[in-house]
Structure formats: C-alpha cells, structure tokens
Amino acid sequence: MNSAYLDDFLTFLRFPSVSTDPEQKHHVAACAEWVSAKLRHSGLQVEVHATGGHPIVVGRNEHRPGRRTVMIYGHYDVQPADPLELWEAPPFEPRVVNNIVFARGATDNKGQILAHILGIGETMREEGELPVNLIVLVEGEEEIGSEHLEQFLTTHREELRCDLIAVSDTGMVGQGHPTFTYGLRGIAALELKVTGAATDLHSGIYGGAVANPAMALARLLSCLHDSEGRIAVPGFYNGIPPLESWEREAWAKLPFGDEEILAVTGAPELFGEAGYTSLERTWARPTAEVNGIGGGFQGVGTKTVLPREAFAKLTFRLVPGQNPEVVMAKVRVHLLAHCPPGVKLEMTGGHAGEPYVTNPNSPDGVAAQRALKRAFPGKEVALIREGGSIPIVNTFKRILGVETLLLGLALPDCRAHAPNENFPLENFEAGIRLNRALLQELARLT
Amino acid sequence: MNSAYLDDFLTFLRFPSVSTDPEQKHHVAACAEWVSAKLRHSGLQVEVHATGGHPIVVGRNEHRPGRRTVMIYGHYDVQPADPLELWEAPPFEPRVVNNIVFARGATDNKGQILAHILGIGETMREEGELPVNLIVLVEGEEEIGSEHLEQFLTTHREELRCDLIAVSDTGMVGQGHPTFTYGLRGIAALELKVTGAATDLHSGIYGGAVANPAMALARLLSCLHDSEGRIAVPGFYNGIPPLESWEREAWAKLPFGDEEILAVTGAPELFGEAGYTSLERTWARPTAEVNGIGGGFQGVGTKTVLPREAFAKLTFRLVPGQNPEVVMAKVRVHLLAHCPPGVKLEMTGGHAGEPYVTNPNSPDGVAAQRALKRAFPGKEVALIREGGSIPIVNTFKRILGVETLLLGLALPDCRAHAPNENFPLENFEAGIRLNRALLQELARLT
Numbered sequence: 055m056n057s058a059y060l061d062d063f064l065t066f067l068r069f070p071s072v073s074t075d076p077e078q079k080h081h082v083a084a085c086a087e088w089v090s091a092k093l094r095h096s097g098l099q100v101e102v103h104a105t106g107g108h109p110i111v112v113g114r115n116e117h118r119p120g121r122r123t124v125m126i127y128g129h130y131d132v133q134p135a136d137p138l139e140l141w142e143a144p145p146f147e148p149r150v151v152n153n154i155v156f157a158r159g160a161t162d163n164k165g166q167i168l169a170h171i172l173g174i175g176e177t178m179r180e181e182g183e184l185p186v187n188l189i190v191l192v193e194g195e196e197e198i199g200s201e202h203l204e205q206f207l208t209t210h211r212e213e214l215r216c217d218l219i220a221v222s223d224t225g226m227v228g229q230g231h232p233t234f235t236y237g238l239r240g241i242a243a244l245e246l247k248v249t250g251a252a253t254d255l256h257s258g259i260y261g262g263a264v265a266n267p268a269m270a271l272a273r274l275l276s277c278l279h280d281s282e283g284r285i286a287v288p289g290f291y292n293g294i295p296p297l298e299s300w301e302r303e304a305w306a307k308l309p310f311g312d313e314e315i316l317a318v319t320g321a322p323e324l325f326g327e328a329g330y331t332s333l334e335r336t337w338a339r340p341t342a343e344v345n346g347i348g349g350g351f352q353g354v355g356t357k358t359v360l361p362r363e364a365f366a367k368l369t370f371r372l373v374p375g376q377n378p379e380v381v382m383a384k385v386r387v388h389l390l391a392h393c394p395p396g397v398k399l400e401m402t403g404g405h406a407g408e409p410y411v412t413n414p415n416s417p418d419g420v421a422a423q424r425a426l427k428r429a430f431p432g433k434e435v436a437l438i439r440e441g442g443s444i445p446i447v448n449t450f451k452r453i454l455g456v457e458t459l460l461l462g463l464a465l466p467d468c469r470a471h472a473p474n475e476n477f478p479l480e481n482f483e484a485g486i487r488l489n490r491a492l493l494q495e496l497a498r499l500t
Numbered sequence: 501m502n503s504a505y506l507d508d509f510l511t512f513l514r515f516p517s518v519s520t521d522p523e524q525k526h527h528v529a530a531c532a533e534w535v536s537a538k539l540r541h542s543g544l545q546v547e548v549h550a551t552g553g554h555p556i557v558v559g560r561n562e563h564r565p566g567r568r569t570v571m572i573y574g575h576y577d578v579q580p581a582d583p584l585e586l587w588e589a590p591p592f593e594p595r596v597v598n599n600i601v602f603a604r605g606a607t608d609n610k611g612q613i614l615a616h617i618l619g620i621g622e623t624m625r626e627e628g629e630l631p632v633n634l635i636v637l638v639e640g641e642e643e644i645g646s647e648h649l650e651q652f653l654t655t656h657r658e659e660l661r662c663d664l665i666a667v668s669d670t671g672m673v674g675q676g677h678p679t680f681t682y683g684l685r686g687i688a689a690l691e692l693k694v695t696g697a698a699t700d701l702h703s704g705i706y707g708g709a710v711a712n713p714a715m716a717l718a719r720l721l722s723c724l725h726d727s728e729g730r731i732a733v734p735g736f737y738n739g740i741p742p743l744e745s746w747e748r749e750a751w752a753k754l755p756f757g758d759e760e761i762l763a764v765t766g767a768p769e770l771f772g773e774a775g776y777t778s779l780e781r782t783w784a785r786p787t788a789e790v791n792g793i794g795g796g797f798q799g800v801g802t803k804t805v806l807p808r809e810a811f812a813k814l815t816f817r818l819v820p821g822q823n824p825e826v827v828m829a830k831v832r833v834h835l836l837a838h839c840p841p842g843v844k845l846e847m848t849g850g851h852a853g854e855p856y857v858t859n860p861n862s863p864d865g866v867a868a869q870r871a872l873k874r875a876f877p878g879k880e881v882a883l884i885r886e887g888g889s890i891p892i893v894n895t896f897k898r899i900l901g902v903e904t905l906l907l908g909l910a911l912p913d914c915r916a917h918a919p920n921e922n923f924p925l926e927n928f929e930a931g932i933r934l935n936r937a938l939l940q941e942l943a944r945l946t
Contacts, residue, residue: 239704241704241804243802249768250767250768251765251766251767252765252766252767253765253766255765256888256917257787257789257791257815257817258685258687258817258886258887258888258889259782259886259887259888260761260765260782260887261782261787261789261817261887262772262773262778262781262782262785262786262787262817262887263761263770263771263772263778263779263781263782264761264765264767264770264771264772265767265769265770265771265772266789266790268721268790268792268793268812269721269722269724269725269788269789269790271718271793272717272718272719272720272721272722272790272793272812273718273721273722273725274718275714275715275718275719275722276715276718276719276721276722278715279715279719281840315706315709315710319697319698319699319701319706319710320697320698320699321696321697321698321710321711321842322695322696322842322843322844323711323841323842324709324710324711324842325709325710325711325840325841325842325843326708326709326710326711326842327708332708332709333709335708335709336705336706336707336708336709339708340708341703341707341708342715343703343707343712343715343804343806344712344714344715344718344795344796344807344810345703345796345797345802345803345804345805345806345807346714346795346796346797346798346799346803346805346807347714347717347718347793347794347795347796347807347810348793348794348795348798349790349792349793349794350790350791350792350793350813351791351792351813352792352794353792355850356689356791356813356815356850356851357791357792357813358687358789358791358815359791359792360789360791361790361791361792361793364790364793366714366718367796367797367802367803369703369802369804371703371704371707371708394727394771395769395771396767396768396769396770396771396772397768397771398768404801404802405802440704440705441704441705441706441707441708442702442704442705443704471702
C-alpha cells in the first residue's frame with residue numbers, strides 16, 4: 055500500500071463531516087475544502103459550490119470534443135456516529151487493524167470516493183491526461199437526502215452534461231467478489247392513524263361497545279398480505295415483468311443466500327413471498343413493511359385502557375414496472391375498503407422514490423464488468439440488484455438523462471451506518487485499480 | 501344539608517391520601533386516623549391495623565347473638581391527582597359549586613364511605629343502637645390493588661365473619677336513579693412479544709426475506725376476532741349462560757344506552773359483538789382488548805427499519821361462566837396456532853380476576869332494592885351489571901364465604917380517576933339515607 059494513499063485516507067476520515075449535525079458544519083465545510091484540494095492535486099480544475107446546505111465539490115479535466123464524458127459521483131458527508139459506546143475506538147480516530155480501516159465513513163463513502171480520486175491522480179501522473187472527459191461531483195448531503203443536489207443539477211445542467219455516471223456506493227456479494235448492481239428498489243412511505251373515542255377509555259366500562267383503534271389497526275395491517283407472504287392489495291403486482299431466467303440462475307449461484315442472511319440477521323427462520331428465493335425477494339420483489347407501530351399504554355405492567363388512537367408507519371419497496379403513485383393509490387383504496395367499523399382511518403403519504411434498473415449487458419454495462427474484472431483479477435463479476443433505494447440515481451436520469459453504473463465496494467459486514475464501520479485496504483486498492491480500468495474501458499466505446 | 505356533615509366531608513377530602521405515592525404516606529396514615537375517630541364518634545369500637553402498606557381501619561358495634569352480621573367495605577385512599585393542570589381548582593382543596601363537591605376522592609370513595617359512617621352515627625344517636633351486628637372495614641390500598649387486604653382477611657377471618665357485605669363504590673345509571681349492580685366482569689391479562697431478527701434491520705436490504713414482527717403481531721391480533729366483532733378463539737364462549745330475557749328487557753329501558761355512550765366517549769360510531777346492545781356488550785359479554793401496542797420506530801417521519809420486536813398488552817374481560825385460567829389457555833393455544841412463520845411468539849400472563857354475579861332477587865338483593873327505593877323515593881331501582889372488575893368481591897367470597905351487594909352512588913360524569921372528580925351533595929345525603937334503610941331492611945331478614 056502506497057503510504058501517501060493511506061495517509062490521505064486517514065486524514066479524510068478524521069473530519070467529523072456529519073451532515074445532519076449543525077455543530078459539525080465547519081468540519082463538513084473543511085472536509086469539502088480538503089476534497090477540493092485533493093481533486094486539484096489529482097490534476098483537475100475544481101469549484102466548491104455553496105448551497106443552502108453543505109457545499110458541492112465539482113472537479114473536471116479539460117474536456118475535448120469526440121471523447122465520452124463520464125461523471126463520477128460520491129459524497130464526503132457521513133452518518134452520525136452514535137451510539138458511541140458501541141465503538142471499539144473513537145469513530146473519527148481511524149485505526150488500521152489487520153489491514154482493515156475502522157472509522158465512521160470508511161466504507162460509506164470516503165474510502166470508495168477517495169479511491170476514485172486517487173485513481174484519477176495516478177492516471178494523470180502516469181499518462182499526463184485522462185482517457186475521457188471527466189466530471190467528479192462530490193456532495194455533502196447524501197446522508198440527509200441530497201436536499202440541494204436536484205436544484206444544483208438543474209441549474210448546472212449544461213456544465214454537467216455527460217454520457218453516463220459511475221457510483222461506488224453499493225455492495226459486493228463477498229470479499230474479493232466484484233459486483234455490478236443493475237437494479238434498485240423504489241420506495242413509498244405511508245403513515246396510518248386510526249382513531250376512535252375522544253380520549254383513552256376504561257376498558258372495563260366501555261370495552262365491547264366502543265371499537266379499539268389498536269385492534270382495528272391490526273386488522274388493517276393484516277389485510278396487506280395473504281398467509282403465504284404475498285401482498286393482497288388488488289393490482290399491486292401489475293406491470294412487474296417476471297424475473298428473467300438468467301437472473302434467477304445467476305443469483306442462485308452467488309456465495310450469498312439464505313444461510314448468510316440467517317447468520318447476519320439472527321432471524322429464527324426466513325419467511326417471504328411464496329415462490330421466490332430470499333435474494334429474489336429482497337432484490338426483485340416488492341414489499342409492504344411496518345417500520346413502526348404504536349398506541350395506548352407503553353409502560354411496564356398493565357393499564358386497562360382502550361386507546362384513543364394507534365399508528366403504523368409503513369414503507370413499501372417497489373420494483374421496476376411499478377409506479378409509486380399508482381401503487382400507493384391502490385394501497386389506499388384497499389385499506390379504506392378494509393377499515394373496520396367504529397374507527398376513523400387517516401393516511402398520510404411520505405417520501406417516494408422510483409425503482410431503478412439498467413441493462414447490465416449494454417455496452418457501458420459490459421465495459422463496467424470488464425473494469426471490475428481488471429480490478430479483481432481472476433474473479434467472475436456478480437450481477438445483482440439491491441433491495442435498498444438510492445433516489446439520486448433516478449434524479450440523475452430525470453435531469454441529466456443518463457444511466458448510472460453502480461460499482462460498489464462495500465462488504466456485507468462493513469457496518470455502514472453502524473458502530474465500527476470498516477473498509478479493507480484491499481478494497482481501497484481495488485477501488486483505485488477500478489477507477490483506472492473503468493475510465494479506460496469506457497473510453498474504448500467512443 | 502347538615503352543615504356538620506358537609507364540614508366532615510370537606511375535611512376528609514383535604515387529606516391527600518394518595519396510596520401509590522410514598523411521599524404522602526404520613527397523609528394516608530393521618531387520614532386513616534381521622535376515619536377511625538369518625539367511626540368512634542359514630543359509636544363504634546375501632547381498631548387501626550398496621551399492614552405492610554397502609555393501615556386498615558375496622559369498626560364494630562357490640563355484636564349480639566341472633567342478629568345478622570353485615571360488613572360495610574370502603575376505602576379512604578385515592579388515585580393520584582395528575583394531570584394537575586387539567587383541574588379547575590386544586591384537587592385537595594374541595595369546592596362546592598351548585599351543590600356539587602369537587603375534589604379528588606369526592607366520589608371514589610370518600611363521599612360514599614363517609615355517607616355510610618354518618619348514617620351509622622345518625623342511627624346510633626337516634627336509636628341508641630344499630631339493628632344489625634355491624635363491621636365497617638375501610639382500607640387504604642384499594643387504588644393500588646388491595647395488596648395487604650387478602651392476608652388481613654385470612655388472618656382475621658373469625659372476627660370478620662359476617663352474613664353479607666355491602667359496598668358503595670359502583671355507578672348509577674343516572675342522577676336520582678337508584679342502581680343495584682349484581683354482576684361484574686372478570687379480567688385476565690396477557691402480554692404478547694413477537695421477535696424476529698437479532699437487531700433492527702435495514703428494510704431495503706432485508707425486507708422481503710426476513711419476517712416483520714410488527715406485521716406478524718398484527719396478524720396475531722386480527723385472529724382474535726371475526727369481522728362481526730365476535731371473539732374467534734375456539735371455545736371462548738363455552739359455559740356462558742345466555743342473557744336472561746328480564747335482563748335484556750330491563751337494560752333496554754334504562755335511561756343510558758348507545759346515545760349516552762356515544763356522547764360520553766366521542767367515538768365516531770359504536771361497534772361490538774354482533775347480536776348484542778352496547779349495554780349487553782359491556783356488562784355481560786366478554787372482550788379481548790389491546791391496551792397498548794408498540795414496536796420499531798416511534799419518532800416523527802420515516803425510518804426504514806425492519807423492527808426486531810413488537811409487543812401488545814392485552815386484557816380480556818370475562819363474564820360469569822368463564823374461568824380465567826381455562827379461557828386463557830384456549831387463547832394461548834389459538835395464538836400459537838396462528839403465529840406466522842419467521843418469528844417467535846412469547847406470551848406472559850398477568851393479573852387475573854374472576855367474574856362476579858349475584859342474584860339480585862335473593863332475599864338480601866330484594867332487601868337492598870327496598871333500601872335503595874327508600875334512599876331515592878319514588879324511583880324504580882335499575883338492576884345492572886358493570887363492565888369493570890372489582891377483584892376484592894371475589895376475595896370476600898373466597899375467604900369469608902359471603903356475597904357482596906354493590907350499591908354505588910357514582911354518576912356517569914363523576915370523573916373518578918380523572919381531573920375535576922365530583923360528587924353531588926344530593927348523592928351524599930342519599931347515601932346517608934341508604935345506609936340507614938339498608939341496615940333496617942337487612943335486619944328484617946333475621
């Protein structure tokens with residue numbers, strides 16, 4: 055490992071660039087400045103753009119006609135570190151143990167975006183120029199919903215025009231196993247509030263004559279699935295293309311499946327939609343989940359109250375072929391139709407994001423796979439989707455009109471968003487190789 | 501109104517005899533002493549018995565062979581007064597407004613037990629003796645589960661031997677409408693805990709492959725009822741005798757029913773077990789209620805978590821013919837049989853109390869009805885059951901082997917256990933008349 059690279063990585067990790075914390079605002083700004091200096095040092099021209107929130111750093115080489123334009127996107131902000139007591143060492147004092155770097159942001163996303171920046175610098179030093187017109191966009195609000203990015207993309211659409219975008223912020227199926235993510239689930243949030251009497255009531259005096267909102271809520275939630283784990287909302291699955299056989303076959307061969315999910319989650323057994331494997335259920339099938347439920351007495355022991363209200367916070371994960379608005383309208387109709395007597399049901403929509411899928415065997419997809427093979431020599435590339443949602447990918451498509459290649463380097467046990475986040479130096483080095491190979495492979499398609 | 505009686509009432513109410521609050525322990529003790537002095541002043545011999553908690557005060561006249569022995573039971577402790585900000589005046593500074601006394605404990609139970617004590621004093625002063633052998637037992641832990649009463653009854657069983665017990669701590673169907681309560685529901689508590697993965701999971705990464713405990717809990721709760729409000733546990737209703745036609749007819753004529761329940765509760769509409777009226781549902785039919793439910797994210801907005809666990813606190817109200825142990829065993833079997841895959845269900849039983857019913861047309865019941873008519877001249881006596889549970893009534897039956905007459909004076913809007921608790925002076929005076937008439941009517945049965 056080039057010791058200057060490691061020094062850069064550790065320096066980057068020492069900034070407590072927690073975007074959600076107003077107290078860290080100056081650290082976030084200092085981190086943006088550090089990134090801009092690093093990009094400049096790699097040979098790019100850099101601008102730091104102020105926003106209503108944290109700065110957006112944009113670097114670019116000298117663009118020349120006739121070359122493809124590639125944008126690399128990443129973020130320098132990190133999740134909060136709490137609960138602090140579960141960290142084995144302070145989260146912003148990075149440690150290297152057995153060639154693994156432990157610190158908040160190690161995987162998400164400082165290790166991955168820095169590998170790209172260092173790869174660019176290597177190419178510039180060795181070749182004097184890059185094989186493509188490059189834009190590097192590093193924002194500071196990814197962990198808080200990229201609040202100011204959409205406006206920025208719109209305002210600067212002309213300067214940001216490109217042929218495709220590459221992002222390293224997704225996962226690998228296992229150590230050393232290069233992974234190309236070609237699909238993400240969308241999301242739609244819905245909060246249910248069921249109200250009954252004007253106040254909590256004595257369950258002895260009124261129980262039996264006045265409907266119980268918590269019981270009514272339970273009936274509503276239970277009407278969302280059938281007994282085999284399928285979503286029971288009429289038309290919910292409309293428009294979803296069947297999984298292709300190559301996907302099912304490829305996923306079945308991956309070194310990650312039921313056994314690993316059971317081990318990682320500690321669930322007593324796995325359960326989901328009938329007819330699909332766990333990977334198919336999480337990557338390619340929609341879900342309806344309760345994220346939180348509450349109502350009535352929350353203390354220790356018993357309080358014989360008939361609660362006045364109960365709530366459930368739901369999110370639905372959606373897959374390609376589903377439109378969040380259309381699907382959520384069906385869900386609302388279904389819930390209203392199943393609302394038990396004696397209570398009122400209020401539904402409040404929340405954030406929504408479209409699902410995403412790109413063709414992994416498009417010319418760019420094939421180029422990306424070749425680059426991944428060069429970064430991890432001798433290994434087959436896993437073609438996967440992921441169950442999470444990255445709304446910015448659809449924002450890129452809508453505003454800039456281009457596809458995004460998801461070439462992530464996060465391992466299943468990287469602990470992103472959790473205590474003891476970590477990133478192996480092996481992946482950091484592979485990321486530098488990946489950047490160099492990717493720009494070369496994409497340049498070939500000119 | 502005898503002004504000395506009113507003075508006594510207001511003095512009694514000024515003791516903040518909140519049994520659950522260790523800081524008020526000396527006030528509770530002082531209140532017990534005041535009650536003992538009052539009983540002594542009424543002409544009884546009195547003992548104040550220390551317990552592991554608050555004292556039990558027992559007064560008795562000179563018992564003579566050949567007379568019936570009657571115990572009057574009540575309590576001098578009160579519920580906490582909070583939320584204080586909802587009181588229109590300080591809860592322990594009683595005020596008389598439009599002949600209604602406002603203070604914590606006015607109805608529950610100080611006004612009602614003091615009326616008995618003053619009635620006894622009147623008879624003693626006017627007649628020189630009581631028509632029965634009397635025991636007055638006033639405890640200080642009713643509002644915290646009568647923790648030390650059962651042991652006391654067992655230890656003192658011989659001295660407390662009696663033919664029946666009278667209690668004024670239940671409700672009236674309306675102002676001026678004398679009410680005899682001949683049945684109470686029982687209760688059984690059960691807490692459900694549904695667990696899935698070892699920690700909260702990302703609902704994008706794992707949602708679909710790992711069961712959601714909150715969703716599983718909803719399915720479990722919804723299997724407790726059918727769509728018409730009947731409890732769906734096999735055998736749940738076994739052994740419950742049908743309502744008698746005189747009960748259904750009498751209750752249908754009461755000046756309290758659906759309209760009043762809607763007005764008091766503010767529920768959007770009433771709903772309960774098909775085939776029964778609201779009064780039948782609350783007084784004579786069992787229920788399964790969620791008192792509290794919780795799990796996962798409880799904050800504002802969205803957190804896309806798949807909760808590791810969810811809980812529901814249930815209480816079942818039971819009616820005569822049902823045995824709590826037998827019924828709860830059926831409930832557990834039913835829930836276990838319906839537990840969805842992928843989660844673990846733990847069930848923890850809580851307190852339980854038998855239902856109670858006595859024959860209102862027994863000789864003692866008829867005597868009580870005559871006494872109620874004399875206390876409220878010109879009015880018919882309402883024969884009702886109540887939906888709540890008073891476990892001490894079954895304790896009396898088990899240890900002392902006698903029935904309890906429930907001759908309550910609480911109005912539907914008395915706000916017992918709530919801010920602005922109140923008791924009309926009219927009911928206080930009726931209570932004094934009731935005591936005198938009751939002892940005379942019961943004495944006639946000798």
